[in-house]
Amino acid sequence: MTTQPLFSTGPLNVAVIIGSIREGRLGPTVARWFVGQAARRDDLALDLVDLADYPLPVERATPGDPPDEETAALRGRLAERLGRADAFVVVTPEYNNTLPAALKNAIDWIFDEWAAKPVGFVSYGGMSGGLWAVSHLRHVFTELHAVPLREQLIFHQVWERFDGDVPRDAEDSEVAAKTLLNRLVWWGEALRAARAARPYQR
Numbered sequence: 178m179t180t181q182p183l184f185s186t187g188p189l190n191v192a193v194i195i196g197s198i199r200e201g202r203l204g205p206t207v208a209r210w211f212v213g214q215a216a217r218r219d220d221l222a223l224d225l226v227d228l229a230d231y232p233l234p235v236e237r238a239t240p241g242d243p244p245d246e247e248t249a250a251l252r253g254r255l256a257e258r259l260g261r262a263d264a265f266v267v268v269t270p271e272y273n274n275t276l277p278a279a280l281k282n283a284i285d286w287i288f289d290e291w292a293a294k295p296v297g298f299v300s301y302g303g304m305s306g307g308l309w310a311v312s313h314l315r316h317v318f319t320e321l322h323a324v325p326l327r328e329q330l331i332f333h334q335v336w337e338r339f340d341g342d343v344p345r346d347a348e349d350s351e352v353a354a355k356t357l358l359n360r361l362v363w364w365g366e367a368l369r370a371a372r373a374a375r376p377y378q379r
């Protein structure tokens with residue numbers, strides 16, 4: 178008699194979220210490079226989620242009232258994609274020492290899908306490299322019962338860092354990406370097993 182495992186042992190499903198929707202943004206460039214690094218591994222299944230494809234309104238419906246049909250469908254599609262993920266990587270710039278409004282808005286539209294899953298960060302910007310944005314995101318995701326990772330990938334002075342689609346210091350960036358992904362896999366597999374053994378209760 179064969180004993181079935183209590184939890185999935187297949188590749189970890191990772192949603193990589195592009196957190197900026199501004200015209201001329203560098204988010205897709207940074208995210209594509211990171212996904213390229215992650216795609217070298219056979220223990221990950223990747224889904225690149227661009228928030229520009231999910232223009233959720235800033236004003237939500239009155240508490241207790243459902244949103245309009247179009248908004249509900251948009252929110253449902255995003256929630257379904259994020260709900261399939263075992264882990265997240267948020268690719269974010271820094272606007273005025275914090276995260277982009279569109280990213281915070283999207284996070285607030287989703288609820289249960291974040292819980293008991295690890296969140297890694299790839300940040301970019303000027304001198305700070307997005308550190309303030311990530312600092313604030315850690316608080317936000319902790320409130321949503323997610324598990325923000327200590328390790329992160331940072332691109333300081335991002336406008337000078339990329340030569341086309343590749344960082345000029347590619348070797349150092351690859352090492353940092355590998356460190357982040359190793360930690361993401363450890364937490365992702367551990368929390369996936371924990372959720373399967375005992376569904377997470379808020």
